[in-house]
Amino acid sequence: MLTLFHAPMSRSTRLVTLIDELGARDAVQIRLVTVQRQDGAGAPDPENPHPEKKVPALKHDGTVITESIAIAIHLCDLFPKAGLLPPVGTPERGRCLQWLAWNAGVVEPVLVAKLSGVEHPAFQASFRGWDEVITRLEAALETSPWLMGDEMTVADIIVHSSFSWMPDLLPDHPGLQDWNKRMMTRPATQRVWQEEQAAMASPA
Template sequence: MLTLYHSPMSRSSRIVTLIEELGAADTVRIVEVGIARQDGTGYRDPANPHPEGKVPALEHDGALILESIAIAQHLCELFPDAGLLPAAATPQRGKCLEWLAWYAGVIEPVVVAKFLNIDDPRFASNFRDWDTAMTRLTGALDGRDWLVGDHYTVADLIVHSLFNWMPDMLPDHHGTKAWHERIAARPAAQNTMARDRAAMEVE
C-alpha cells in the first residue's frame, strides 16, 4: 500500500503532480496533513509520520520514505511505464539523476541563501551562487525543450517546482521561459495548483 502525506502549497505538491503524471492516482492514497509554515501559520500535525513534521512523506507497505528526490525516484521506478525516469544503466538515466541531485544539493541551499541575503564567498564556493546556478539551467535549455532527452521527465518536474510557486525568479531567457510555460500548462500541474488553492481557502 502506498500513502503520501501532503500539505497544500508545499514541497509535497510536486509529488502530488508526479503521482498524476505517473497515472498512479488510483494507487497512491493522498492524506492531507498540517505543517508549521515559515510565516508562522499552520501547526505540527500528530497525524503526520514525518519525524520532523515536514512533507512529503511516503509510506510503502509500512516503510516510511522521506525526502522529495528519494520519493520521486522511488515512485518513478514503481510506475516505469509512464517513462518519466529513463531506463537504468543508460546515459539518459545518469543525466536525469544528475538534475535531481543538482536540485537537492545546489538549488535548495542556494535559493535559501538568496532569500536570507547570504553573500559569502565560502558558501558560493561550496554550493554556487544564484547567478551561477541559473547559468547552468539556461545553458541546458538553450535550444532544447527538456532537460533530458526529447521529452518531459521527472527532472523537469522537480527542477521546475521552485518556479511553479515563484515564477518571478525565472531567468530572463527565452528557452527557460518557454520550458516553464510548457510545464505549468500540463494538466497534472494545473490540477495540483487548483486543488491546493482550494484547500488553502478552506483553511
C-alpha cells in the same frame, strides 16, 4: 499500499504533481496533514510519520520514506510505464539523477541563501551562486525543450518546482520562459494547482 502525506502549497506539491503525471492517482492515497508554516501558521500533525513532521513523507507498505528526491525516484521506479525516469543501468538515467541531485544539493540551498540575503565566500565556494544555477539551466534549454532533451522527465518536475512559486526568478531567456510556460500549462499542473487552492480555502 502507498500513502503520500502532503500539505497543500508546500514542497510536497511537486510530488502530487509527479503522481498525477505518472498516472498513479488511483494507486497512491494523498493524505493531507498540517505543518508548521514559515509565517507561524499551522502546527505539526501527530499523524504525520515524518520524523520532523515535515512533508513530503511516503509510506509504502508500512515503510516510511522521506526526502523529495528519494520519493520521486521511488515512485518513478514503481510506475515505469510513464517513462519519467530512464531505466536502471542506462547513461540517460545517470544524467536524469544528476539533475535531481543538483536540485537538492545546489539549487535549493542557493535559493534559500538568495531569498534570505545570506552571502559568504565559503557558501559560494561550496554551493556556487544563483548566476551559476541560471547559466546551467539556460545551457540545457538553449536547444532542447526539456532538461533531458525532447521528452519531459521527473527532472523537469522537480527542478521547475521552485519556479512554479516564483516565476519572477527566471530571466527573460526564451528557452527558460518557454519551459516555464509549458510546465505551468500541463494538465497535471493545472489540476493540482486547482486542488491546492481549494484545499487552502477550506476551513481546517
